[in-house]
Amino acid sequence: MDEQKKRAQEWFESLQTQLIETFERIEKEATQPQYDTEPGTFMRKSWPHSGGGGGTMAILEGRVFEKAGVNVSTVFGEFSEEFRAHIPGAEVNPQFWASGISLVIHPRSPHVPIVHMNTRMIITEKLWFGGGADLTPCFPIEQDTKDFHVALKQACDPFDSAYYETFKQWADDYFYLPHRGEHRGVGGIFYDYINSGNWDLDFAFTKAVGQAFASIYPEIVGRHVNEPWTEEDRKAQLKKRGRYVEFNLLYDRGTQFGLKTGGNVEAILMSLPPVVEWRAA
Numbered sequence: 001m002d003e004q005k006k007r008a009q010e011w012f013e014s015l016q017t018q019l020i021e022t023f024e025r026i027e028k029e030a031t032q033p034q035y036d037t038e039p040g041t042f043m044r045k046s047w048p049h050s051g052g053g054g055g056t057m058a059i060l061e062g063r064v065f066e067k068a069g070v071n072v073s074t075v076f077g078e079f080s081e082e083f084r085a086h087i088p089g090a091e092v093n094p095q096f097w098a099s100g101i102s103l104v105i106h107p108r109s110p111h112v113p114i115v116h117m118n119t120r121m122i123i124t125e126k127l128w129f130g131g132g133a134d135l136t137p138c139f140p141i142e143q144d145t146k147d148f149h150v151a152l153k154q155a156c157d158p159f160d161s162a163y164y165e166t167f168k169q170w171a172d173d174y175f176y177l178p179h180r181g182e183h184r185g186v187g188g189i190f191y192d193y194i195n196s197g198n199w200d201l202d203f204a205f206t207k208a209v210g211q212a213f214a215s216i217y218p219e220i221v222g223r224h225v226n227e228p229w230t231e232e233d234r235k236a237q238l239k240k241r242g243r244y245v246e247f248n249l250l251y252d253r254g255t256q257f258g259l260k261t262g263g264n265v266e267a268i269l270m271s272l273p274p275v276v277e278w279r280a281a
Helices: 003-030 142-156 163-174 199-224 231-249 255-260 265-271
Strands: 044-046 053-060 064-080 095-105 112-121 126-138 185-192
Touching: 003 053, 003 095, 003 112, 003 255, 044 265, 053 265, 064 185, 064 265, 095 163, 112 199, 112 231, 126 142, 126 199, 142 163, 142 185, 142 199, 163 185, 163 231, 185 199, 231 255, 255 265
Parallel strands: none
Antiparallel strands: 044 053, 053 064, 064 095, 095 112, 112 126, 126 185
16 A cells, blocks of 8 residues: 555656646747746745645746646545545545645636646545546637547546546536536546556556646647737636636535645645636626
8 A cells, every 4th residue: 555655646746747847848938929027937835734744836927827736745634523424434434645636727818728637546444546637718619629628538548438428527517617507618527436446557547647638738728828819808718717716616626625634725725816807797
């Protein structure tokens, strides 16, 4: 078990490093005149967990990425009585160990999609992997949506032919605002409680999801990063960000898990955009 924990933690940390390097390169290479400030770089901040372990936040406030967060954590402790009934295995033993990576990108350009990705491994009396990735464009483009989903399908198919359709539907159901009657974005995949009985296979799948994201999202950014935008485009973006905030504060399971397990509040709420506009309609 200790070797599995070590391998999982090292993977999440290596993916964080890879993504940081990718986004900093995009920051430097952008040429759109509306990016009128210096390229940004990620600022890292470590934090301790109350039960044990901790994490590292990496936050960029730049010209291309108005706010980008790529966080990793490996924590352990004990679930509260309130939360135990909601976590497999915790009703038997409240002790847990969890490691993962969580990413949210809020681009400055309204033509570059907002994106979220996370993968994780959790151990209670049971062990499982979870995670996914989803795209939230202000102005959906069919080719971007198609390519994003194809990349995720290609990550899923070698492991189980049913994975993609199952996890795509789960994402469609999950990333939905019932009080608005609308989806948060154009979907992706969402999965949890993955334990096939073959840890190496499940770990390989989780890595494949991370690798697929690390390949396709920068490609989509590259298509639109140097397109100009208008003030009306920006207003539409701020409204879309408002919907994003509503979902993350009301429904997001990762937010609830982090807050109810003594996580770092700043790291948990890094998913919120830096500037937003709320509209009732």
